[in-house]
Amino acid sequence: NAGVTQTPxxxxxxxxxxxxxxxxxDMNHNSMYWYRQDPGMGLRLIYYSASEGTTDKGEVPxxxxxxxxxxxxxxxxxxxxxxxQTSVYFCASSEPRxxxxxxYGYTFGSxxxxxxx
Amino acid sequence: SxxxxxxxxxxxxxxxxxxxxxxxxxxxxxxLQWYRQNSxxxxxxxxxxxxxxxxxxxxxxxxxxDTSKKSSSLLITASRAADTASYFCATDRYNTDKLIFGxxxxxxxxx
Numbered sequence: 001n002a003g004v005t006q007t008p009x010x011x012x013x014x015x016x017x018x019x020x021x022x023x024x025x026d027m028n029h030n031s032m033y034w035y036r037q038d039p040g041m042g043l044r045l046i047y048y049s050a051s052e053g054t055t056d057k058g059e060v061p062x063x064x065x066x067x068x069x070x071x072x073x074x075x076x077x078x079x080x081x082x083x084x085q086t087s088v089y090f091c092a093s094s095e096p097r098x099x100x101x102x103x104y105g106y107t108f109g110s111x112x113x114x115x116x117x
Numbered sequence: 118s119x120x121x122x123x124x125x126x127x128x129x130x131x132x133x134x135x136x137x138x139x140x141x142x143x144x145x146x147x148x149l150q151w152y153r154q155n156s157x158x159x160x161x162x163x164x165x166x167x168x169x170x171x172x173x174x175x176x177x178x179x180x181x182x183d184t185s186k187k188s189s190s191l192l193i194t195a196s197r198a199a200d201t202a203s204y205f206c207a208t209d210r211y212n213t214d215k216l217i218f219g220x221x222x223x224x225x226x227x228x
Contacts, residue, residue: 004159033215033216035218040220041220042205042218042219042220042221043160043205043207043218044218045215045216045217048215058215059217090159090160092160092216094216104162104165105150105152105162105163105165106150106160106162106216107162108159108160108161109159110158110159111157111158111159
């Protein structure tokens with residue numbers, strides 16, 4: 001089925017370890033996003049990429065890096081995981097970039113549940 | 118900081134009743150969207166309303182937008198147990214392509 005695929009679905013890390021969360025979409029969307037969701041809060045934007053080769057910081061970028069590998073893939077890297085990064089991470093994609101002409105909403109992946117101990 | 122705040126934070130109703138959720142936001146927007154999230158799942162887009170629209174319908178969903186008050190409401194009519202989920206509003210801020218989410222309303226529909 002067309003959509004956004006995230007891997008892994010679950011991960012436990014020790015403090016200081018690193019890992020990369022993978023995201024791929026097959027809808028030919030230009031824009032991709034990484035959000036984190038914490039209990040009792042909505043989604044907060046970590047980084048986004050408006051097109052292949054570009055990335056920009058969102059609301060909570062500290063402690064994360066991203067790579068837009070190609071049009072399909074957008075990865076999120078934690079270089080040195082901290083307990084404060086325990087969260088559920090969602091990748092999303094959208095088209096078109098210009099919200100003035102947007103008709104459809106974002107398409108979200110099913111999430112990665114990350115625990116840092 | 119969050120752009121939107123939903124009210125109420127939690128809502129419990131019986132099947133067949135209507136559910137109304139409200140969203141307030143802070144800055145000028147291009148459009149406002151509503152999403153549903155079932156427990157442990159990703160978000161699913163429900164409906165988008167543009168800043169120049171006042172009301173929009175989709176099946177049992179009715180969304181209103183009042184840009185003068187910077188607020189929106191989502192009405193689910195004749196609710197079903199399957200509507201049990203968290204509902205989030207999200208705004209496309211003017212002149213950006215970043216979607217900012219509110220904190221959500223947890224809806225519980227009892228059979």
